[in-house]
Amino acid sequence: MRPWSWPPSPSWGPLPSPTIWGRGGLSMMIVAEVMILLGALVLLISSYGTFKFQDVYNRLHAASISTSGGALLLGGGLSILGSLVHGKLFLKPLLIILIIFLTSPVSSHVVAQAAYRTGVPLVAHTVQDDLALAFLEWEQGVVEVEGEEGEGDDEADEPLAEALVP
Known part of the structure; x- marks a missing residue:
């Protein structure tokens, strides 16, 4: 029995166990499916950016930033959809989102630092x-x-900046 077709009265029979979202409904199903589609689209655009950009630093930027957003949308949609269909809270997609949020910035920083070095x-x-x-x-x-006055003047920094600009 689907969540949106539950009987409105207890006299029609026992209700299945309620989900964390209440009785859900077609609107929550649509929201979950739209989140999944948007997450997949963000990840698809991210993968296109990793091929299109020219150097490793821009590729890392495209991959790491949009991976976090795409994973949030995709995992959130999967968690909502699983909760609505099966009647219990799905924590695995939320745990995966947390792991991606913790590891994606760190790994992209380590790769960028290794590439620079x-x-x-x-x-x-x-x-x-x-x-x-x-x-x-x-x-x-x-x-x-930070917080201390420098003893150097701005004119001393100009030759250094000019030496670095190609």
Whole structure:
């Protein structure tokens, strides 16, 4: 018996166990199916971005950001749909969303850091390499601690910035 076809009166027979969403209904089914379709669409666009972008850093951006959003929509829709159909809360999709939310940013950061340290080049139209600028400032001892006034002036930083811009 489907959740939206439950009898309106207890005199027609015993009701199945209610779901966490109440009796659900056709509208909740539609919301769950739309969430699943949108999640699949976001993940499809993400996979297209990983092939289309030119360097590893842009590919990582496309993959990690949209994977989190796509997994949220897809897992949320699956959890709602499973809860409506089977009459009990489905926690596995929610657990999978949590795992993806915790591991996706960390793994993309580790891959980007490894690519940068091994010297994977940026795409040609990249304007400025902020990490190289920060590393050079750190090597030269120009880095200021937050909250303290720096003893250097802005004119001393200009040759450093000009040396980094191609």
